[in-house]
Amino acid sequence: MAIKLSIPASDEAIRALHVGDSVLLSGVMITGRDAVHKWLADTFIKKTRPPQGDDLAVYQAIRPILDGGMIYHCGPVVGGLDTKQYRFVAAGPTTSIREEPYQGDVMRHFNLKGVIGKGGMGAKTLQACQDVPGVYLHAIGGAASLIAESVKQVLTVYKLDFGVPEAIWVIEVVDFPAVVTMDSHGASLHVDVREKSKEALDRLLG
């Protein structure tokens, strides 16, 4: 039985989740992947580059969405680009590990409670899941049209100049399906599978 989780999520709701739980997410979240994470880290967290253009306005706009909220590692296929009546056509997760250098800091900075993607993340993010608290939610990679069905509305888009896949899409989802693979108690399915498969590899390579 899947657990219904609404966004924003409370600390209690997050702490109640454990590795292996199936969840259905409902609420407002943003997409953000490589360009967004680097931009957030450089401009607002490490501050190695001064804000430019609409940077501050976008930061102010997404901060309340991220507070207690979730970020989705996704570069969607979007229809309605010419009319700006945007709709998600295909929207599966992208590989999350590329955001490992930034994710923990972004979680702490914004009180971000959920990271959605695929493939899992590393030790820094797992630590942030314990500190914030937060969870890593695994969506099914490649199941793009099925997942797009749970995106009921595209509310707006920021940083479209990053390109369609890299922009910040603000979306409303209903019953978005995912599985908890890293929880706020320090457990990670990815660590378990990696360790067990390493033992198998060592056997096969003798």
Place this chain on the structure above:
Amino acid sequence: MRDLTQELLELVRLTSTNLPPDVEKTLREALEREEPGTAAHNALQTILANVEMTRRNSTPICQDTGTPIFFVRYPEGWSPRRLREQIKAAVAEATRKTYLRPNAVDSLDGKNTGNNLGDEHFPTIHFEEADDDTLTVELILKGGGCENVGAQYSLPSDRLQAGRDLEGVRRAALDAVWQAQGEGCAPGFLGISIGGDRGTSYIASKQALLRKVDDQNPDPRLAELEERITSEANQLGVGPMGFGGKSTVLGTKITATHRLPASFFVTVSYMCWAYRRRKMTVAGDQVSYE
């Protein structure tokens, strides 16, 4: 020379939205092997539901519609230059119709061209003149997640205790699958090239992925190795999406090319479960797809 832009557009649409039957059959067999109720079983069920949905709705199987890689064999007298123009027009139109995501990004300034047309390598088109009157265009859409976990080994490797022989190839291939874990969207398919230089080896490893899942390698040594790598990769227990489970690799295709005495490359191209490859054949007025 006729204009094939519309027919090429159909090839792109078909490839992006309709998973080939041999791939789907293999995924259904994988589902049968997993225990109902496990994350692996659920993942494969979701994958197959998505495959049915995208075929029905003509929407992309995966939002990462990948690098479009074309392999074209054209009859004598056809112009590869004009074919390139038609392929590019079809790719741009497919992007406008949301069969493809805009994926061509300038590596220096990060700008996305918005239409999947970049420099002369994007889309990637390999041309070869055919020795008959049939034009064939094969297309693979290869997503970034699985492309990122591809690997090239220069043997011998002390770390893997891999020498310059088929046992060395086996060791390198299993290492690549372990390194990939679930990041390449397992269960995947392996295209492996032995030999070549670094560049030709990567191209050959992708060409190996044009083969059907259930075909037989004509070289019995490679046929045996293909079976063994697939079987042993599944003993790793990485499973669908890296959730753990019995299905990690659903097929291995190996090709061997000549090499320099000094070099022995083993190149592994990992293809995700969304193994999008289709072929268009033009014989006279007839255009067919498989």
